[in-house]
Amino acid sequence: MASIGKQKASNLDKSLSKGKPEVNVATFALLFSEIVQYCQNRVYTVPELQSKLAEMGQHVGTHLLDVLFVREKGFKREIKLLSMLIFIKSNFWKTVYGREAEKLEQANDDERTYYIIEKEPLVNRFISVPKDKGSLNCAAFTAGMLEAVLNGANFPAKVTVHWHKGTCFMIKFDESVIARDKMIDSR
Amino acid sequence: MSRQAARTGDPRKVNGELFTLTYGALVAQLMKDYENDDEVNKQLEKMGYNIGVRIIEDFLARANSGRCNDFRDVADVISKVAFKMYLGITPVVSNWSPAGDEFSLLLENNPLTDFVELPEGHDSLNYSNILCGVLKGALEMIQMDVDVKFVQDHLKGDNITEVRLKFIKRLEDAVPVGED
Amino acid sequence: MTVYDFYLFDRNGNCLYYAEWNRRKQPGISKDEEFKLMYGMIFSIKSFINRISPKDVQDGFLNFRTSKYKLHFYETPSGLKLVMNTDLNVGNVRDVLQHVFSSLYVEHVVKNPLTELGETITSELFRSKMDEYVRGLPFFAPKAS
Numbered sequence: 075m076a077s078i079g080k081q082k083a084s085n086l087d088k089s090l091s092k093g094k095p096e097v098n099v100a101t102f103a104l105l106f107s108e109i110v111q112y113c114q115n116r117v118y119t120v121p122e123l124q125s126k127l128a129e130m131g132q133h134v135g136t137h138l139l140d141v142l143f144v145r146e147k148g149f150k151r152e153i154k155l156l157s158m159l160i161f162i163k164s165n166f167w168k169t170v171y172g173r174e175a176e177k178l179e180q181a182n183d184d185e186r187t188y189y190i191i192e193k194e195p196l197v198n199r200f201i202s203v204p205k206d207k208g209s210l211n212c213a214a215f216t217a218g219m220l221e222a223v224l225n226g227a228n229f230p231a232k233v234t235v236h237w238h239k240g241t242c243f244m245i246k247f248d249e250s251v252i253a254r255d256k257m258i259d260s261r
Numbered sequence: 262m263s264r265q266a267a268r269t270g271d272p273r274k275v276n277g278e279l280f281t282l283t284y285g286a287l288v289a290q291l292m293k294d295y296e297n298d299d300e301v302n303k304q305l306e307k308m309g310y311n312i313g314v315r316i317i318e319d320f321l322a323r324a325n326s327g328r329c330n331d332f333r334d335v336a337d338v339i340s341k342v343a344f345k346m347y348l349g350i351t352p353v354v355s356n357w358s359p360a361g362d363e364f365s366l367l368l369e370n371n372p373l374t375d376f377v378e379l380p381e382g383h384d385s386l387n388y389s390n391i392l393c394g395v396l397k398g399a400l401e402m403i404q405m406d407v408d409v410k411f412v413q414d415h416l417k418g419d420n421i422t423e424v425r426l427k428f429i430k431r432l433e434d435a436v437p438v439g440e441d
Numbered sequence: 442m443t444v445y446d447f448y449l450f451d452r453n454g455n456c457l458y459y460a461e462w463n464r465r466k467q468p469g470i471s472k473d474e475e476f477k478l479m480y481g482m483i484f485s486i487k488s489f490i491n492r493i494s495p496k497d498v499q500d501g502f503l504n505f506r507t508s509k510y511k512l513h514f515y516e517t518p519s520g521l522k523l524v525m526n527t528d529l530n531v532g533n534v535r536d537v538l539q540h541v542f543s544s545l546y547v548e549h550v551v552k553n554p555l556t557e558l559g560e561t562i563t564s565e566l567f568r569s570k571m572d573e574y575v576r577g578l579p580f581f582a583p584k585a586s
Binding site for chain 1: 276278282283284285286287289290294308312315316319346347348349372375376391
């Protein structure tokens, strides 16, 4: 990627900023709005639109992961499932959305499944879904981010978005994650 | 195990990195979809235009800035109020043309390009081209036809990022059918 | 005191939104026809007022009244036009119309990615917020019907 032989003052030479530069929520909302419309024009169905948004969210998530661990955790990684989830609920959410996620719950009947529930996630704040697209939830973008962060931190999982008590992110971990966690526990 | 969520942060603000990376994801997607820098530039400008015609309404609703008398007023409001409000930066207004119908915005820090390095072979990509569209769209809504383009870009090795605005003409209100 | 109806026009004269509350009598023409007449009149009054004014125009056209109703007008610099008809006892509603623009239109239409600007507003959210806001106005007190 880096170009050689050309005198460029690269952004990569700058150190990672510590602060949190902020932009107006309207700026983000309008940018996101264009993204939704762009994706919408290139797909035919609601699930396709959601997976397109998730894809872009993943792009953001992968890049955010490094920033997060370097800054929030002093280069250390999480290895325990539960502490990773709490990291997501607090550090990740705080960095990205300025506050903790509202709820984190485990499914009653499945140890692989966890839920993060938000009444009104940022990306949905300005969206009023038309009746013919009832199931559309643009927080698929956030789900994509989550998935990329989890996968990048070596907690392979599928994250999907659902309308339930607001917006519910369903995190379904890979078998291997659960097995590994049990192994760490037993040591 | 749900805990009471601590509520902090300003709900009117969004993390700048989320914004920067989201924009990055968009540009990356466009580059995948179009594979041609000029097309990407055009698409970015178009999206910017759409944002511009919306953001101006938000601006008018919030900024309470009075009417601008001339293009110099406009330049001032764009840099000191609008950029400040939406991107948290204040570009320097400079390089006025003698006739006062052209000026440049100099951006020392461009929040769109934190973390960005242009890949090899994309010399004609104007990564931040969305800004041109935004300015054009917003100004058009308040009856100003303005030409906006990048003349220097930090990402391309220039010392500074410079956006040039040229006033073309005043637009008139649409006349309803059957009137004149 | 009460509110009869409300129109929202974009800069090209398209009626983006219309709602009525205590309007008892219909004009007997199609809504499209009515919107066109309304916009045409607003447009003409505006230019008439600007042209006839003996001094530089400050606020321009704000409202007019007949013996039955009062028509209030507010235009944003971006050419969005808001029209509200009320009964005669209602005072200046400029801040009300400004609120409709800045807190309802901008928040729920402009920032909603699923709306196309310049097209009729179909957002349920906007419709319900608008209705709630108008019904909550101190001068909105419909006579029991």
